[in-house]
Amino acid sequence: MIKLEPIITETTISSAQKNWFTFRAPVLENKNSLKKEIEKTFKVNVLAVKTMVMEGKNKRSLKNRKISRGSDWKKVIVRLKDGQKIDLFELGGK
Secondary structure, three states: OOOOEEOOOHHHHHHHOOOEEEEEEOOOOOHHHHHHHHHHHHOOOEEEEEEEEEOOOEEEOOOOOOEEEOOOEEEEEEEEOOOOOOHHHOOOOO
16 A cells, blocks of 8 residues: 555646646655556546656754754656546535
8 A cells, every 4th residue: 555645736736627636655666556556546547657756855953953854755647537537636616
């Protein structure tokens, strides 16, 4: 079971209307396993998968001025078959 989190922003909502859906995933997962997991979890047909590794951000503690670094993560953008959608990306009323 791969932990997939949807990324909900104005940009991803507008791209979801064009059948492109964006998720956050662990860095070590590959495109094939991510495609299978999305198809199994949401019962959709995935046509294309794009991935990119996002570096963790540096954070500075004000108390002791130490710098800590957040963990890296992978952004996954999938294209679904026409007519299919994922309900997580739907906004309220129109």
